[in-house]
Each structure stands twice: as structure tokens, then as C-alpha cells.
Amino acid sequence: MSDIIQLLPDSIANQIAAGEVVQRPASAVKELMENSIDAGATSITLIVKEAGKTLIQVIDNGSGMSETDARMSLERHATSKIRTAEDLFSLKTKGFRGEALASIAAVAQMEMRTRLATDELGTCIVVEGSEVKKQEPIACEQGTSISVKNLFYNIPARRNFLKSNPVELKHIIDEFQRLALAHPDIVFKFIQADELVYDLPAGKLSQRIVAIYGKQYQAQLAACKEDTDLVKVHGYVGKPEFARKTRGEQFLFVNNRFIRSNYLHHAVMSAFENLLPENTFPFYILFIDIDPRHIDVNVHPTKTEVKFDDERAVYAVVRSAVRQAIGSHNLTPAIDFTADVNIISRLSQSGSDVKDAYFDERFSTALRNPNQDHWEKLFEQSKNFGPRTPEPQVLRFESDLNSTPSAETLQPEEKAMFQIHDRYVVRQVKSGLMILDQQYAHERILYEKFLNQLKNKSGESQQDLFPQTVTLSAADFALVLEMEREITALGFRFEVFGKNTIVINGVPANSASAGGKALFEGLIEQFKINQSELSIPLSENLARSLAKRAGIKAGQRLAKEEMKALIDGLFACSTSYYTPDGTPTFFVFELRKIESYFNRQ
Ligand code: ADP
Ligand code: MG
Numbered sequence: 001m002s003d004i005i006q007l008l009p010d011s012i013a014n015q016i017a018a019g020e021v022v023q024r025p026a027s028a029v030k031e032l033m034e035n036s037i038d039a040g041a042t043s044i045t046l047i048v049k050e051a052g053k054t055l056i057q058v059i060d061n062g063s064g065m066s067e068t069d070a071r072m073s074l075e076r077h078a079t080s081k082i083r084t085a086e087d088l089f090s091l092k093t094k095g096f097r098g099e100a101l102a103s104i105a106a107v108a109q110m111e112m113r114t115r116l117a118t119d120e121l122g123t124c125i126v127v128e129g130s131e132v133k134k135q136e137p138i139a140c141e142q143g144t145s146i147s148v149k150n151l152f153y154n155i156p157a158r159r160n161f162l163k164s165n166p167v168e169l170k171h172i173i174d175e176f177q178r179l180a181l182a183h184p185d186i187v188f189k190f191i192q193a194d195e196l197v198y199d200l201p202a203g204k205l206s207q208r209i210v211a212i213y214g215k216q217y218q219a220q221l222a223a224c225k226e227d228t229d230l231v232k233v234h235g236y237v238g239k240p241e242f243a244r245k246t247r248g249e250q251f252l253f254v255n256n257r258f259i260r261s262n263y264l265h266h267a268v269m270s271a272f273e274n275l276l277p278e279n280t281f282p283f284y285i286l287f288i289d290i291d292p293r294h295i296d297v298n299v300h301p302t303k304t305e306v307k308f309d310d311e312r313a314v315y316a317v318v319r320s321a322v323r324q325a326i327g328s329h330n331l332t333p334a335i336d337f338t339a340d341v342n343i344i345s346r347l348s349q350s351g352s353d354v355k356d357a358y359f360d361e362r363f364s365t366a367l368r369n370p371n372q373d374h375w376e377k378l379f380e381q382s383k384n385f386g387p388r389t390p391e392p393q394v395l396r397f398e399s400d401l402n403s404t405p406s407a408e409t410l411q412p413e414e415k416a417m418f419q420i421h422d423r424y425v426v427r428q429v430k431s432g433l434m435i436l437d438q439q440y441a442h443e444r445i446l447y448e449k450f451l452n453q454l455k456n457k458s459g460e461s462q463q464d465l466f467p468q469t470v471t472l473s474a475a476d477f478a479l480v481l482e483m484e485r486e487i488t489a490l491g492f493r494f495e496v497f498g499k500n501t502i503v504i505n506g507v508p509a510n511s512a513s514a515g516g517k518a519l520f521e522g523l524i525e526q527f528k529i530n531q532s533e534l535s536i537p538l539s540e541n542l543a544r545s546l547a548k549r550a551g552i553k554a555g556q557r558l559a560k561e562e563m564k565a566l567i568d569g570l571f572a573c574s575t576s577y578y579t580p581d582g583t584p585t586f587f588v589f590e591l592r593k594i595e596s597y598f599n600r601q
Contacts, residue, residue, distance in 0.1 A: 046058055059145040074125070122137070192478050236286075243276050468515060
């Protein structure tokens with residue numbers, strides 16, 4: 001048999017390597033910006049269009065490259081950063097594999113302009129899918145500018161696999177923020193769709209944090225510092241009362257490189273001990289400096305993990321640094337825990353047994369201590385109750401998730417309907433007593449409505465009498481602009497009004513919420529919470545988020561017509577039993593069970 005093994009051509013080998021290094025626009029952003037940092041730049045500008053899908057450009061004032069180096073930089077395993085295996089153990093640079101530029105050049109149309117300070121002319125190289133199309137001398141600024149156009153233009157499968165612009169943009173912003181936080185001494189700019197999103201002057205870490213997240217962060221930062229022979233830790237932690245429900249503002253850097261570590265996250269969280277409300281996360285940004293000999297960075301190029309040879313010691317130092325920061329700033333908690341407790345939803349999520357037990361317990365307490373006022377009202381109402389069915393039909397939520405309730409079972413009797421505790425709507429049905437949670441029921445109704453609007457790209461809007469301005473963080477502003485079409489389909493009407501500011505002129509029709517501003521901010525906040533916790537498509541997320549924020553809340557007194565509309569609306573939904581995130585919207589307290597309380601069975 002003849003020999004069949006061949007070496008792959010470079011262009012294919014590069015494409016394969018690119019699969020590992022360049023997964024999405026944000027990976028290219030990270031690699032290019034890291035190269036600029038390694039090149040000693042003091043100013044770095046990132047320009048993206050269409051969330052990096054059509055353009056990513058990084059401009060720096062770093063060392064630049066000679067003509068030969070510019071050409072060499074595009075070869076695989078071509079690097080100026082290490083020469084021997086030993087160098088791996090004393091790395092001071094972000095890159096060392098020499099793979100990034102070769103990989104990006106294999107899957108995009110790339111143009112590089114670069115000039116050394118000592119040269120008069122620079123070099124321009126145009127390369128497409130690893131093929132050099134042009135190389136010529138050019139007049140340009142000192143430093144390097146690399147444009148990456150139409151990423152994955154030659155791999156349609158990868159291109160189609162990219163997520164929506166807001167999602168890809170979020171990844172880019174994450175990378176940008178991490179690098180900007182790790183290098184407060186470098187000037188960073190970020191221009192997205194011709195808007196200057198970030199303009200960060202060089203300064204101290206605290207100034208950088210405030211420049212990125214806004215002035216309100218000034219008050220919440222507590223400085224952290226701890227030096228030992230093995231590691232040094234410095235940075236800031238947020239005071240507990242500023243803790244958020246969303247994760248995402250927790251940063252660990254090892255030797256200035258962003259890493260993720262559940263283990264060290266735990267060290268920080270344990271230092272906060274009981275100071276945090278349940279399910280919240282404090283802001284923190286901690287820099288861990290350690291001799292590179294004690295870590296292994298030679299993990300996967302895109303991975304953000306790191307291996308320490310003495311992990312437990314690092315844990316202890318991090319924990320102690322955070323504890324001291326909390327202690328020395330006397331961060332006593334000013335937290336209102338009760339405001340956050342939503343006992344019903346938590347119980348119902350933990351299974352029907354608990355839910356039943358909870359209900360039974362409440363119900364029997366009510367029976368033992370009948371409240372005069374309530375009792376009378378109930379009694380009044382009961383006089384109007386229709387005839388009881390001797391053989392009540394049993395309704396099981398757990399088993400018939402997908403079946404629609406039979407009309408007969410849920411056919412409510414017109415007269416017996418009322419609201420209790422400003423939260424539940426109670427209505428007699430044939431099989432017993434239906435108890436509906438007004439908030440969750442409305443959430444389901446709105447969710448289906450919004451989803452439909454997003455599909456049809458049309459949403460009714462009602463004009464706000466007093467247009468309100470909303471100032472957003474730069475990242476949220478960019479996100480909002482990216483989702484303008486969708487947000488309009490939900491029923492909002494807004495216009496850009498200066499930097500990071502919009503004016504809201506219209507809100508979704510029939511929303512029960514307080515004002516346009518609160519609703520809009522709630523939508524974005526909830527959208528981000530969902531984005532960090534769930535993997536769902538954009539429109540699904542928007543519909544869920546707005547439904548959660550725009551609906552009737554517990555504590556709202558409802559008029560008869562409103563109760564009726566709620567019940568009708570709920571049963572007109574394609575799924576009535578659950579909110580989009582799985583909390584029951586109603587249940588039926590079966591007649592049989594009621595009868596058992598009176599020893600009728
Ligand atoms: P690595 O960063 O791992 O060395 P890259 O493929 O990212 O590999 O870059 C290859 C080489 O190109 C770098 O080692 C560096 O010498 C040069 N280079 C890349 N980007 C820049 C830049 N912005 N300024 C100066 N030199 C650069
Ligand atoms: Mg690199």
C-alpha cells in the first residue's frame with residue numbers, strides 16, 4: 001500500500017488552531033489588546049462594529065514592529081516573548097504561544113499597520129485567510145494598528161454559530177473591562193458603532209474602577225492589602241450593603257492576568273461570612289501577585305484557570321486580606337433582609353411537598369386563630385357559593401404539566417371571587433377553591449404577550465406624560481442601543497439624549513409598573529441577571545425580564561374587573577400553570593381536602 005500521511009498545509013493548520021484560540025469576536029479583542037499591552041503601549045483604542053462581527057480594530061502606541069517582524073508575527077509559533085522553555089517560568093507577558101495573530105489571520109481579513117519609533121516608514125500588510133495579499137511601506141504613527149474584518153468569513157458554520165450582537169458585545173465589554181481594570185496606568189478607549197463608550201484616563205486603580213462603573217462606586221470601596229513571603233494581595237472589596245444579585249463584578253487577577261477560581265471566590269465569600277443577604281455577591285477586584293514559579297500558566301490558551309502549587313496558602317491570604325478590609329472599614333451591614341424574602345416562590349421551587357406543608361400549616365393556623373374580620377367576609381361570600389359538586393375532580397399539577405385544564409374543572413362561578421392579603425385571588429371552581437397568585441399569574445400573561453410582540457416586531461406603547469431621562473453605565477448604554485429594535489417592539493419609545501443617556505417617551509401599554517424610568521432600568525437589570533444565570537435566546541430573555549418587572553405585584557389591591565381580567569388572561573395563555581421560570585401561578589385547594597378537615601371522608 002502506498003503512504004497516505006501528509007503534513008497539512010499551513011492555512012489549514014492555522015484554521016484548526018484558530019478554532020482553539022478564536023472562539024468569538026471577544027477572543028480576538030482579548031488577543032489583540034494583550035499584544036498591545038505586551039508591546040508597552042500607554043494608550044490603546046478598541047473600535048468595534050456590529051459587536052465585532054464586521055470590524056475589530058486595536059490601535060496602540062507601543063513598540064511597533066520592523067518590516068520583517070511584522071511579516072513573521074503572522075506565522076504560527078512566532079513570538080518575541082519566550083526563547084527557551086525556562087522562560088515559561090518567569091513570564092512577564094500575557095502572550096507567549098505565538099499563535100494568536102496566525103490564528104486570527106486564518107479566519108478573517110486582517111490589515112496590520114505598524115512602525116518602530118526609529119523607522120521613518122512603517123509597514124502595511126493585508127492578509128486574508130492566511131494568504132498575504134499585500135505588503136508595502138506606509139507612512140503611519142508609531143505603534144501598531146490591526147483591523148480584523150469579517151471574522152469567520154471563510155468558515156460559515158462558525159459565523160452562523162455566533163450569538164446575537166448584544167451577547168457578543170457583552171463578551172467584548174467583559175474582556176475590555178478586565179484588561180482596563182488590570183492596567184489602570186494605560187489609557188483605554190472603546191468605540192462601538194461610532195460611539196465613544198469608554199474613555200478611560202490613566203490613573204490609580206480606584207479611579208479606574210469609578211471611571212468604568214460610575215461615581216456611585218466611590219462610596220462602596222474598601223481597600224484590601226496583605227503581604228506575605230509567598231503572595232501579595234491588593235485591591236478593593238465592595239461593602240456588603242452594595243452586594244448585588246447578579247454575579248459579574250467579581251474579579252481575580254493573578255500576576256495581572258484575569259482568572260476564574262471557585263476556590264478563591266469562596267475565600268472571599270467566607271470572609272464576608274454573615275454580612276451578605278442571601279444570594280447576593282459583593283463587588284471585588286483583587287490582585288494576587290506571586291512568583292511565577294509557584295503557578296502553572298501553561299494551561300489552555302483561552303482558559304482562565306491557574307494552578308497554584310500551594311492553593312491553601314493563597315486561600316488563607318486572600319481571606320485574611322478581605323477580612324481585614326471589612327474589619328478596618330467597619331462595614332457594619334445596613335441590610336433589610338425582610339424586603340428580599342419571597343417565601344412562597346422559594347418554597348414552591350423546593351418542591352411540592354414543602355409547598356403543601358407550608359400551605360397546610362398556614363391553613364390550620366388560620367383555622368385555629370380565626371380572624372374575626374376575615375371570617376365574616378368569608379362567611380358573607382360563602383352564602384353566595386354555588387352548589388357543591390359531590391365528586392370533585394382532582395387537579396394534579398405535577399403530573400399534567402402539558403395538558404390544558406378541562407374547561408369544566410376551571411369554569412369559575414361568577415359570584416365567588418375575591419382577593420386575600422392583597423396578593424391572592426381566590427375563586428370557586430368545581431373541584432374546589434382556586435387560589436391564584438396575582439403577581440405570578442400576571443407575569444405569565446405578560447410574558448406570552450411580550451414574546452408575541454417580539455415575534456411580530458410590534459408593540460403598543462402608551463405615551464409617558466412626562467418623558468424621563470435615564471443615565472446608564474457605558475456598558476448598559478451600548479447594550480440598549482444594540483437592542484433598540486427589540487426594546488421598541490416591547491412598547492418602549494426612547495431617544496438618545498447625550499452620552500450614556502436616553503429619554504423615555506413611551507412605555508409598554510397597560511404596564512402596571514410605577515414609571516417609565518423604573519421599568520426601563522428594571523428591564524435592563526433583570527435582563528442582565530437572566531443573562532448571567534440562564535442560557536436563553538435574546539427575545540426570550542427580554543420577554544421574561546419585562547414580564548417580571550412590568551406586572552402587578554403582591555400588595556396591590558385589585559378591583560373586581562382586574563381580578564376577572566387576570567383569570568381570563570391566565571387561562572387564555574398557552575401555558576397557564578407556571579411562570580416562565582417555573583413558579584406555579586395558581587393551585588386548586590381541592591374540595592376533598594376541605595372536606596377532610598371536617599372529617600367528611
Ligand atoms: P504572542 O503574543 O503569544 O507572542 P501573537 O501571535 O499574539 O503571539 O503575536 C506574535 C508576535 O507579534 C508577538 O510576539 C510580538 O512580537 C508581535 N506583536 C503582535 N502584536 C503586536 C503589537 N501590537 N505591537 C508590537 N508587536 C506585536
Ligand atoms: Mg499575543
